[in-house]
Amino acid sequence: MTGRAFSLLLLAADSGPEGTARGAGAPAGNWPLIAVLVGGAILVALFILYLVKYLRLAVNLFLDTPLPVTASLHDYTPPEGEVVWFRSMEGRQLRGMFIDRPPGAADRGTIIFCHEFGSDMLSAGRYALALVGAGYTVFTFDFRGQGGSFHPTHYEPRHWPSNYEVHDVLAAVAYVKSQRPTEAARVGILGISRGAGAALIAAALTTDISCLAVDGAFSTDRSIDGLLKRWVQIFARVDLARADRSMTAYRFFRALMMFYVELKCRCRFPSTRRALAKLQHVPILFIHGERDAYVPPEQTRALYEAKPGPKALWTCPGAKHNQAVATDPDTYHRTLRDFFGRHLAGAAGRREDTSGRREDASGRQDTAPPEADGTAPAGAEGSERDEPAGRRGRAEASGAADVPSADAAGGPTP
Numbered sequence: 004m005t006g007r008a009f010s011l012l013l014l015a016a017d018s019g020p021e022g023t024a025r026g027a028g029a030p031a032g033n034w035p036l037i038a039v040l041v042g043g044a045i046l047v048a049l050f051i052l053y054l055v056k057y058l059r060l061a062v063n064l065f066l067d068t069p070l071p072v073t074a075s076l077h078d079y080t081p082p083e084g085e086v087v088w089f090r091s092m093e094g095r096q097l098r099g100m101f102i103d104r105p106p107g108a109a110d111r112g113t114i115i116f117c118h119e120f121g122s123d124m125l126s127a128g129r130y131a132l133a134l135v136g137a138g139y140t141v142f143t144f145d146f147r148g149q150g151g152s153f154h155p156t157h158y159e160p161r162h163w164p165s166n167y168e169v170h171d172v173l174a175a176v177a178y179v180k181s182q183r184p185t186e187a188a189r190v191g192i193l194g195i196s197r198g199a200g201a202a203l204i205a206a207a208l209t210t211d212i213s214c215l216a217v218d219g220a221f222s223t224d225r226s227i228d229g230l231l232k233r234w235v236q237i238f239a240r241v242d243l244a245r246a247d248r249s250m251t252a253y254r255f256f257r258a259l260m261m262f263y264v265e266l267k268c269r270c271r272f273p274s275t276r277r278a279l280a281k282l283q284h285v286p287i288l289f290i291h292g293e294r295d296a297y298v299p300p301e302q303t304r305a306l307y308e309a310k311p312g313p314k315a316l317w318t319c320p321g322a323k324h325n326q327a328v329a330t331d332p333d334t335y336h337r338t339l340r341d342f343f344g345r346h347l348a349g350a351a352g353r354r355e356d357t358s359g360r361r362e363d364a365s366g367r368q369d370t371a372p373p374e375a376d377g378t379a380p381a382g383a384e385g386s387e388r389d390e391p392a393g394r395r396g397r398a399e400a401s402g403a404a405d406v407p408s409a410d411a412a413g414g415p416t417p
Contacts, residue, residue, distance in 0.1 A: 058256075058259060058260055058263060061256070061260045062260060062263055062264055062267065064230070065163075065227070065230075065260065065264055066161065066264070066267075066268075078129065078329060079126065079128040079129035079132075080128050080132075081125040081128050082100070082102050082125065082127055082128040082132060082135075082141075082143070083102075084100040084101050084102035084103065084141075084143075085100060085101040085103070086098065086099070086100050087099050087100065087101065087178075087182075089144075089174065089175070089178040090174065090178075091147060091152075091153070091170060091171060091174050092170040092171075092173065092174050093170070095147070095152075095153040095155075096152065096153050097144055097145060097146075097147065097152040097153070097171060097174060097175070098124065098144060098145045098150060098151035098152050099124065099142060099143065099144035099145070099175065099178070100124055100127075100142070100143050100144070101140065101141075101142055101183075102127065102131075102132075102135050102140065102141040102142070102143065103135075103140055104135055104138050104139060104140050105135070105136065105138070108138040109138055110138070110140070111137065111138040111139050111343075111344070111347065111348035112139055112140075112188075112189035112190070112191060112213075112343070112347040112348050113139065113140045113141075113142060113179055113183065113189065113190050113191070114131065114134055114139050114140070114141050114142070114190075114191045114192065114193055114343065114347070115141075115142050115143075115144075115172070115175050115176060115179060115190060115191070115192050115193075115202075116130065116131045116141055116142065116143040116144075116192075116193050116194075116198075117144075117146075117172060117175075117192060117193070117194035117195065117198030117199065117201060117202045118143070118145075118146070118149075118195060118198050119195040119196040119197055119198055119219070119325060120149075120160065120161070120162035120196065120197040120198075121149075121162070122149070122195075123145050123149055123150030123151070124143040124144050124145045124150055125143075125150075126143075126195070127141055127143035129328060130193060130195060130218070130328055131143070131193055133336035133339065133340065134193070134336075134339060134340065134343065137340045137343075137344070138348070139191075139343065139347075139348075140183070142175065142179050144171070144175050146160065146167075146168050146171050146198070146201075147160065147167060147168075147171055148160035152171075155167075157269055158268070158269060158270060159268070161268075162196070162197050163197065163223045163272050164197050164198075164200035164201040164204065164223065164272070164273070164275070165268070165270040165271060165272050165273075166270055166271040166272075166273060167270055168197065168198070168200075168201035169201050169204045169205045169208070169273065171201070172192075172198075172201050172202050172205035173205050173208065173209060176190060176205070176209060176211050176212065177211075180211060189213050189347050189348070190211055190212055190213055191212070191213050191214045191215065191216070191343050191346070191347045192206070192212055192214075192215045192216070193215075193216045193217075193218075193339065194215065194216075194217045194218070194220070195217075195218045195219060195325055196218070196219040196220070196221075196298070196324070196325055199215075199217035199218060199219060199220035200217075200220055200221060200222070200223070200275045202215055202217065203215065203217060203220060203275050203278050203279065203282070203287075204273050204275060204278040206278070206282055206285055207278040207279075207281040207282055212285065213285070213286075213346065213347055214285060214286040214287070214288075214342070214343065214346040214347055215285065215286075215287045215288070216287075216288040216290065216339055216342055216343070217287065217288070217289055217290065218290040218291070218325060218327060218328075219290070219291060219292070219295065219298055219303075219324055219325045220275065220289060220291075220298075220303060220306060221275065221298045221302050221303070221306075222274055222275035222276035222302070222305075222306060223272045223273075223274065223275070224257065224261075224274045224276065225276060225302055225305065226298065226302065227257045227260070227261070228253050228254060228257055229299070229302070275306065276305070276306060276309055279306060279309050279310040279311075280309070280311065282310060282311075282312070283311040283312040284312055284313075285312070285313075286312070286313040286314065286315075286342075286345075286346040287310055287313070287314050287315075288314075288315045288316075288317070288338070288339075288342045289303050289306065289307045289310075289314070289315065289316045289317070290316075290317050290318075290319065290327055290335070290338070291303040291304075291316075291317075291318050291319070291322075291327070292318070292319050292321075292322030292323050292324055292325070292326055292327050292330070293318050293319060293320050293321055293322055294321055294322060294323050295322070295323055295324045296323065296324070297323075297324040298324060300318055303316070303318075304316065313346075315342070317334075317338055319331055319334070319335070
């Protein structure tokens with residue numbers, strides 16, 4: 004609206020007795036109020052146009068964020084195993100594979116592998132084959148829309164974990180426990196990037212997961228907060244949040260954006276950060292690359308700090324996103340073996356060791372100092388506590404009822 008048009012509007016509002024405005028019953032003295040209302044309406048309209056413009060831009064950036072270059076690497080030997088088909092929570096077919104431990108090896112438990120976005124179940128050959136050699140059965144599967152699993156017409160998978168990936172993890176856990184109930188009495192999870200986020204959220208919804216190792220994990224809400232700041236600096240001509248140092252304006256805009264995105268994508272994008280609050284009794288190992296420019300290391304540290312109970316963090320020097328396994332494979336695989344040996348195979352061994360009486364069938368615990376069965380790599384951080392006797396329900400299901408301390412292990416505990 005030009006200044007000339009605005010002046011004409013004010014004159015019309017203040018026309019005299021012979022004018023039509025006064026004849027219509029509009030008092031001449033009300034023109035200041037009318038001016039304020041009109042000006043307010045113009046400001047509101049401009050603000051809405053601003054929000055709509057940048058909301059569309061942010062949604063497009065959210066949906067089209069490219070994968071890191073390392074996502075397309077195939078520097079591994081595809082594993083061989085028993086290919087199976089199982090049902091998703093919606094009754095559709097998902098493809099999976101059991102990779103059995105070596106013949107004659109003692110059963111140390113089952114680990115479910117959750118692959119990263121843009122890959123499939125065969126990437127277990129890159130991250131998890133060392134666990135098979137250590138005596139674990141690995142079950143790997145394709146998320147919907149990837150690999151050999153069904154491809155829904157109404158949903159396009161993205162690198163942000165949605166409720167559909169969470170449902171697929173829960174379906175995989177239920178299938179493994181139904182097909183191999185003895186071996187799957189102890190189930191751990193190794194998740195990579197988006198698969199890591201989906202696994203963490205799924206673990207908050209079931210008591211069947213004993214422990215998790217997550218590589219390159221992130222929380223969608225916190226990732227979007229950081230991306231919004233970057234996008235605003237690049238694309239926005241007017242940064243309404245520039246004076247806001249508390250991120251409140253960005254989080255408000257993120258809430259609007261996520262509401263629109265979830266309607267557009269016909270799914271939900273749960274918060275990994277919020278799920279961690281429910282995993283107090285589940286040991287979690289966080290792995291991240293020091294040079295990860297796709298998911299900044301401080302995001303994984305924030306998840307590590309938000310997680311209550313037993314936990315550990317290993318930041319691999321010099322590694323990029325999902326590249327710790329390639330940058331330092333010996334430490335990577337040793338860290339995983341030590342972690343699952345303590346919290347999956349080790350926890351079961353303590354329950355079965357009647358001579359040591361670490362935990363008998365009634366669930367009672369003695370107070371003998373825990374035994375150390377592995378050490379963390381240099382630079383790892385850990386925080387682990389014994390669970391109180393009155394809160395053992397989840398701990399018994401997760402195998403975290405008795406967690407060794409860092410001092411007992413001779414260093415930081417993975």
